[in-house]
Amino acid sequence: MTFPILPEQASKIATQTDNLCWGLVSISAAVCLIVFVPMIYFLFKYRNGHPADRSPSNLPQTRIEIAWTILPLLIFMCFYVWGAKAYFNIERPPPGAMEINVIGKQWMWKVQHPEGNREIDELHVPVGRIVKLTMTSQDVIHDFFLPAFRTKQDVVPGRYTTEWFQADKIGTYHLFCSEYCGTSHSHMEGRVIVLSQADYQAWLTEGQPGTTLAESGERLFRELGCSGCHLGQSVIRAPPLQGLFGKPVPLNDGTVVIADEGYIRDSILLPAKQITGGYTNDMPSFAGRVSEDELLELIAYIKTLGSQSP
Ligand code: HEC
Ligand SMILES: [Cu+2]
Incomplete structure (x- = not known):
């Protein structure tokens, strides 16, 4: 029998997330029962007029207090670790995607x-x-x-x-x-x-698309005039883009950034934001001239330059 509270599980992350969810629901239910069951019991036992023993107890109160503070803390710290592991799994794509x-x-x-x-x-x-x-x-x-x-x-x-x-x-x-x-x-x-x-x-x-994303990117790279500066002999000195993707890039302000998709995007739309070390701000901005689709094509092309030597 299926119990359709949650959608179908179709990935490993789904199982992991559901287990964590049910774990949290169970522990919350357990805590709830531990508090409410005795509460209702004492409500009846010590109700007005009921002959119960009301003399002061001689239980080791401090030790009980310490135990019920430390134990739940440890249990909930386990949930913290469990949740953090699940979070990192979700946030970090495994290699080879x-x-x-x-x-x-x-x-x-x-x-x-x-x-x-x-x-x-x-x-x-x-x-x-x-x-x-x-x-x-x-x-x-x-x-x-x-x-x-x-x-x-x-x-x-x-x-x-x-x-x-x-x-x-x-x-x-x-x-x-x-x-x-x-x-x-x-x-x-x-x-x-x-x-x-x-x-x-x-x-x-x-x-049958005919051209791959990187091929469309290469055509754009020529049409937009990127190749005029970035390839071959040009008047303006521009950094070669071969082997750029995924590598650390030293910037003019002394910081080092990784050339990921976001960096290349910003280099094209906001060239003045991060100037490559040893170069000057001579690249025009292409903001408004390239669409999101085209940007992704350009990035796909620059990625394929990754393994070639400058
Ligand atoms: C007028 C010449 C010129 C044109 C046209 C030009 N660039 Fe640039 N580009 C530069 C210069 C100079 C730099 C280095 C200064 C900087 O970081 O802004 C640069 C930097 C870059 C960087 C960062 C490289 C690194 O090593 O950090 C990327 C990526 C880039 N350009 C891509 C492009 C793309 C894609 C186009 C076409 C849409 C283009 N450029 C058009 C001159 C140009
Ligand atoms: Cu929407």
């Missing part, structure tokens, strides 16, 4: 696969693979919520947030926006379709 981009806008979800496939309000993924979503919003704050995987993350304009899951059951699952985002917020929903590895490959080829 396949990366998919998500853009939220009023009122739809746009998905970009690295192979170039695009979809709206649907996300096709293979079963058993770790999927890491890099997400941003084109307008207001949205939230990418997958109840069956017990995972959700705010999708915020102006920056990238990430979310990961590993679906362990083939099927179709709900996708919701769980941050109120305007009139049609309740329609901002979709489906995650978990396919077998073979079906997923077939789905990718069937879509």
Whole structure:
């Protein structure tokens, strides 16, 4: 028999989160019983006019006080550790994830696969693979919520947030926006379709995008004139982008940052914010000239330069 209080469990995180939830419910119920059962019992035993023994007790009161302070503290500290471990599991994507981009806008979800496939309000993924979503919003704050995987993350304009899951059951699952985002917020929903590895490959080829995300990015890199400064012989001295992604970058102000998606995004939209060490602020801002989709394509291209030498 199923007891449909919680949605279906379709990922390992789901089991972990539900166990923690039931653990908390049980301990809260236990504490509740320990307080209320004796309370009701004493209510009757010592009620007015009832002949009970009311002489002062000679129990070791201090020791009892210390015990019922320390014991619950230890028990609840275990829950703290349990919860912290679950939290880190949810927040840190394991290595080797396949990366998919998500853009939220009023009122739809746009998905970009690295192979170039695009979809709206649907996300096709293979079963058993770790999927890491890099997400941003084109307008207001949205939230990418997958109840069956017990995972959700705010999708915020102006920056990238990430979310990961590993679906362990083939099927179709709900996708919701769980941050109120305007009139049609309740329609901002979709489906995650978990396919077998073979079906997923077939789905990718069937879509026939023609160009991968990185290839679209490379074309943009030329069209927008990035290549004029960043490749070959140019008048303006610009840092080479080969091998940049994921590496520490020393900045002109002496700090060092990791060149992640957010850093590259800011380099393109707000070049004056962080100046690469040894260079001057000669890069024009591309804010308003590139869309969120195009930014993610440029980033995909710069990532592929990762392994090449400058
Ligand atoms: C007019 C020349 C010029 C153009 C055009 C240009 N850049 Fe730059 N870019 C620079 C210079 C100079 C820097 C170093 C100073 C800085 O950090 O702003 C830089 C820095 C960067 C960085 C940071 C690199 C690092 O090692 O920290 C990235 C990423 C980048 N540019 C990407 C792009 C992209 C993508 C485009 C096209 C949309 C572009 N640039 C267009 C001159 C240019
Ligand atoms: Cu929304």
